[in-house]
Amino acid sequence: MKYIDEFRDGALARRLAAAIAREARPSRGYALMEFCGGHTHAISRYGINDLLPANVRMIHGPGCPVCVLPIGRIDNAIELAGPPGPILCTYADVMRVPASKGMSLMKAKARGADIRMVYSCADAIRLAREHSEREVVFFAIGFETTTPPTAVAIKEAAALGLSNFSVFCNHVLTPAAIANILESPEVREFGTLPLDGFIGPAHVSTVIGSQPYEYFAEEYQRPVVIAGFEPLDVMQAILMLVRQLNDGRAEVENEFTRAVTREGNVKAKTLVAEVFELRRSFEWRGLGEVPYSALRIKERYRAFDAEARYGIGYRSVPDNRACECGAILRGVKKPTDCKVFGTVCTPENPIGSCMVSSEGACAAHYTYGRFRDVAIIGRSAAPFAAVAE
Numbered sequence: 001m002k003y004i005d006e007f008r009d010g011a012l013a014r015r016l017a018a019a020i021a022r023e024a025r026p027s028r029g030y031a032l033m034e035f036c037g038g039h040t041h042a043i044s045r046y047g048i049n050d051l052l053p054a055n056v057r058m059i060h061g062p063g064c065p066v067c068v069l070p071i072g073r074i075d076n077a078i079e080l081a082g083p084p085g086p087i088l089c090t091y092a093d094v095m096r097v098p099a100s101k102g103m104s105l106m107k108a109k110a111r112g113a114d115i116r117m118v119y120s121c122a123d124a125i126r127l128a129r130e131h132s133e134r135e136v137v138f139f140a141i142g143f144e145t146t147t148p149p150t151a152v153a154i155k156e157a158a159a160l161g162l163s164n165f166s167v168f169c170n171h172v173l174t175p176a177a178i179a180n181i182l183e184s185p186e187v188r189e190f191g192t193l194p195l196d197g198f199i200g201p202a203h204v205s206t207v208i209g210s211q212p213y214e215y216f217a218e219e220y221q222r223p224v225v226i227a228g229f230e231p232l233d234v235m236q237a238i239l240m241l242v243r244q245l246n247d248g249r250a251e252v253e254n255e256f257t258r259a260v261t262r263e264g265n266v267k268a269k270t271l272v273a274e275v276f277e278l279r280r281s282f283e284w285r286g287l288g289e290v291p292y293s294a295l296r297i298k299e300r301y302r303a304f305d306a307e308a309r310y311g312i313g314y315r316s317v318p319d320n321r322a323c324e325c326g327a328i329l330r331g332v333k334k335p336t337d338c339k340v341f342g343t344v345c346t347p348e349n350p351i352g353s354c355m356v357s358s359e360g361a362c363a364a365h366y367t368y369g370r371f372r373d374v375a376i377i378g379r380s381a382a383p384f385a386a387v388a389e
């Protein structure tokens with residue numbers, strides 16, 4: 001398949017691995033964060049870590065949209081869905097994210113709430129048109145990639161005069177999260193999280209372009225290489241980062257030139273700016289409250305804002321005490337550092353959000369890498385006690 005097969009070529013991967021091994025200097029380490037869950041998935045699926053020399057280390061970042069959604073927001077959606085309540089629509093992965101008191105949207109659905117899985121917000125618009133007697137709410141989540149379609153849906157609802165449609169907006173922004181990580185005590189104060197460079201998002205960057213990362217490269221002196229989600233994209237980006245670090249450069253480079261430009265998708269950005277505005281602050285799982293890191297619906301489209309329509313108030317809820325998702329999303333811990341990884345917590349029974357989506361670090365690690373981790377072999381019943389609260 002064009003643009004897929006040629007980026008999964010094993011012989012080329014081995015040549016790139018040899019180049020990385022040749023150029024990575026044994027005298028230093030290279031701690032590189034892949035921001036996106038798509039890259040985390042590719043790294044686990046294709047065993048990229050196994051191809052790297054020991055001094056080149058990949059650190060998972062917070063770029064999985066389902067993973068960073070805090071429990072309080074899922075609780076909001078469950079409460080809203082009732083019953084009685086509107087038809088609540090959302091993406092499949094969101095339905096499995098653990099909420100508080102052992103609940104999830106999936107369990108709320110089993111208890112009678114009318115919660116429906118959709119492939120896009122256009123499906124939610126269709127439901128609103130087909131059920132004019134019911135209220136329909138789209139539970140919108142995701143980074144800059146999924147924001148433009150939500151903007152399109154809101155504009156379409158306005159054009160159609162759909163008074164029974166609204167959006168519970170939880171869209172978040174990538175640059176604010178990267179800044180938060182770079183400003184974190186682990187990076188700046190204690191130095192416990194060495195971070196030498198970033199692999200920049202693929203899909204997000206097709207929308208926002210490469211320009212927003214120039215600030216990080218310059219201000220924090222960390223190189224950024226935007227890369228596609230195929231294994232050779234990731235390998236090439238690692239080589240480009242190694243070269244920048246060897247040269248003492250901190251620039252934004254674009255490996256994903258087949259889809260990303262400096263400006264990004266101007267039409268999509270204009271659309272988003274028309275419908276959404278910045279929130280002053282938003283809670284992320286793992287990162288806590290991050291200033292100006294999320295969007296809300298502008299006053300002009302307030303009629304389609306579920307938060308205003310239903311008076312949704314946010315309440316922060318702590319994660320399950322056994323779950324290390326917060327530390328994993330900050331890059332401070334690995335999935336196998338969690339006591340319940342692969343025992344109590346599995347993709348079939350996720351305890352934390354990182355085990356839900358295939359882009360989550362724990363799910364990716366469990367699916368593709370767990371048998372290489374001697375650490376979990378021989379675990380006893382202790383993890384089951386750890387999760388009980």
Ligand code: SF4
Nearest residue numbers: 324325338345352362
């Ligand atoms: S293994 Fe499960 S409980 Fe542990 S950090 Fe990952 S998602 Fe959270």
